[in-house]
Each structure stands twice: as C-alpha cells, then as structure tokens.
Amino acid sequence: MMMSIIRHLHKTALAALILLVSAHLPAFAATGAAAESSEWQCPESLQQTLPTLEAGKLQLCDTVKSAKAVMIVNTASMCGFTPQFEGLEALYQEYKDQGLLILGVPTGDFNDQEYEDSAKTAKVCHANYGVTFPVFRKGCIRCDDPQPLLALGQEASDTRAKWNFYKFLLNTKTGEAEAFSSMTKPESKKIKKAIEKILAQ
Structure with a gap:
C-alpha cells in the first residue's frame, strides 16, 4: 500500500514538472524570436x-x-x-x-x-x-x-x-x-x- 502511494506521488510530481516546463517553453521561444527579429532586415x-x-x-x-x-x-x-x-x-x-x-x-x-x-x-x-x-x-x-x-x-x-x-x-x-x-x-x-x-x- 505504501509503495503504491509513493509511486503515485512520484507520477504526480513528474506530471507537475512537465506542465511547468511546458508552460515556460513558449516564453523562451518568444524571447529568442524577439531577439532574432530585432536585428535589421533588408528593405x-x-x-x-x-x-x-x-x-x-x-x-x-x-x-x-x-x-x-x-x-x-x-x-x-x-x-x-x-x-x-x-x-x-x-x-x-x-x-x-x-x-x-x-x-x-x-x-x-x-x-x-x-x-x-x-x-x-x-x-x-x-x-x-x-x-x-x-x-x-x-x-x-x-x-x-x-x-x-x-x-x-x-x-x-x-x-x-x-x-x-x-x-x-x-x-x-x-x-x-x-x-x-x-x-x-x-x-x-x-x-x-x-x-x-x-x-x-
């Protein structure tokens, strides 16, 4: 019983970590894109x-x-x-x-x-x-x-x-x-x- 609870907690923590990282990925990508687009482009x-x-x-x-x-x-x-x-x-x-x-x-x-x-x-x-x-x-x-x-x-x-x-x-x-x-x-x-x-x- 105790092992089942521990495994469940591990899965829950891992899922939360994945969600946290996923939530920040768009922001990281947007920052990189903004830096790239800030450079002068040929008219x-x-x-x-x-x-x-x-x-x-x-x-x-x-x-x-x-x-x-x-x-x-x-x-x-x-x-x-x-x-x-x-x-x-x-x-x-x-x-x-x-x-x-x-x-x-x-x-x-x-x-x-x-x-x-x-x-x-x-x-x-x-x-x-x-x-x-x-x-x-x-x-x-x-x-x-x-x-x-x-x-x-x-x-x-x-x-x-x-x-x-x-x-x-x-x-x-x-x-x-x-x-x-x-x-x-x-x-x-x-x-x-x-x-x-x-x-x-």
Missing part, C-alpha cells in the same frame, strides 16, 4: 540584383548583409573630390578583414560630373585610383527614384546628399546610419572612430 528595395563596373552583378541585400559596416558613397569621376577614391580604397584595405564593405555608386546629379560611358568611369576607379571595392553602374541620388543603396543611406541617416562623395555608414545589425559630407575625408579620425565602433559590436 524590399534591396531585394534586387544590379550590375557593377566590374562587369558582374551583385544582389544588394546579400551584399549589404555580408558585412558588419557598409559605407555607401555617391561617387563622381570629374569632381574636385574624386581624389577621395584613394582614401576610400585605403580605408577599405585597413578594415575590410574586420567587416567593413565600401560600395560606390557613380552619379551625375551635381553638375553632371559623371560619364555616361561605364568604361570611362571604370578607368578612373581602377586605373587611376586602384579601387578594389565594388562600384555599381551609374545611378542617381537627387531624383524621384534614387539608386536603392543611396536611397537607403539617405533614409537611414536622415540626411540628403548635397554634393558628390557623401559617405553613408550603415550598421547592418541595427539599420542605423551616419552621414559624412564631401568635406570629411575618408581617412579622418571621425570616420575611423565611427567604423571601429560598429565593428566592435
């Missing part, structure tokens, strides 16, 4: 593939999410700031192995300082300045339908580019971005500090 505008100067194509979302920090730059081949390509390449070489990606988007919105011929733009980037980071075909930034990366940079930083070589530094974990004007050189301490802050997260 619909990046769900496309665009051609680069290098004769290849890149899927925008996959490209952006492949890095911790992405610097999006509206470049121009015939601008007084064009020599910043050199600083951008140096910045890329310094931080690319730590998670920085630089993406150039040539535009002619400001005084029409970009070639229509992609081969000429490619020569400026690659032959003149030795650029190795991806540069897309010509787009626009001050138009009704800006190039998706430039639209993202402006929206995320709440800043409209006022000239060529604006630099939009995107944190791909949070979706937040910081804008740096044409006057801020790529090798400046201000930009490096911002990059390092993102990479350290």
Whole structure:
C-alpha cells in the first residue's frame, strides 16, 4: 500500500514538472524570436540584383548583409573630390578583414560630373585610383527614384546628399546610419572612430 502511494506521488510530481516546463517553453521561444527579429532586415528595395563596373552583378541585400559596416558613397569621376577614391580604397584595405564593405555608386546629379560611358568611369576607379571595392553602374541620388543603396543611406541617416562623395555608414545589425559630407575625408579620425565602433559590436 505504501509503495503504491509513493509511486503515485512520484507520477504526480513528474506530471507537475512537465506542465511547468511546458508552460515556460513558449516564453523562451518568444524571447529568442524577439531577439532574432530585432536585428535589421533588408528593405524590399534591396531585394534586387544590379550590375557593377566590374562587369558582374551583385544582389544588394546579400551584399549589404555580408558585412558588419557598409559605407555607401555617391561617387563622381570629374569632381574636385574624386581624389577621395584613394582614401576610400585605403580605408577599405585597413578594415575590410574586420567587416567593413565600401560600395560606390557613380552619379551625375551635381553638375553632371559623371560619364555616361561605364568604361570611362571604370578607368578612373581602377586605373587611376586602384579601387578594389565594388562600384555599381551609374545611378542617381537627387531624383524621384534614387539608386536603392543611396536611397537607403539617405533614409537611414536622415540626411540628403548635397554634393558628390557623401559617405553613408550603415550598421547592418541595427539599420542605423551616419552621414559624412564631401568635406570629411575618408581617412579622418571621425570616420575611423565611427567604423571601429560598429565593428566592435
């Protein structure tokens, strides 16, 4: 009789434990899902593939999410700031192995300082300045339908580019971005500090 009571108590305790654990499982799952969903997700505008100067194509979302920090730059081949390509390449070489990606988007919105011929733009980037980071075909930034990366940079930083070589530094974990004007050189301490802050997260 006593053994039957003990066995019954054991079964009751086990059942209670199972119910207790089961009741908390949804909460644990919800917490994990919330943490996962809190990370920045690519907008619909990046769900496309665009051609680069290098004769290849890149899927925008996959490209952006492949890095911790992405610097999006509206470049121009015939601008007084064009020599910043050199600083951008140096910045890329310094931080690319730590998670920085630089993406150039040539535009002619400001005084029409970009070639229509992609081969000429490619020569400026690659032959003149030795650029190795991806540069897309010509787009626009001050138009009704800006190039998706430039639209993202402006929206995320709440800043409209006022000239060529604006630099939009995107944190791909949070979706937040910081804008740096044409006057801020790529090798400046201000930009490096911002990059390092993102990479350290």
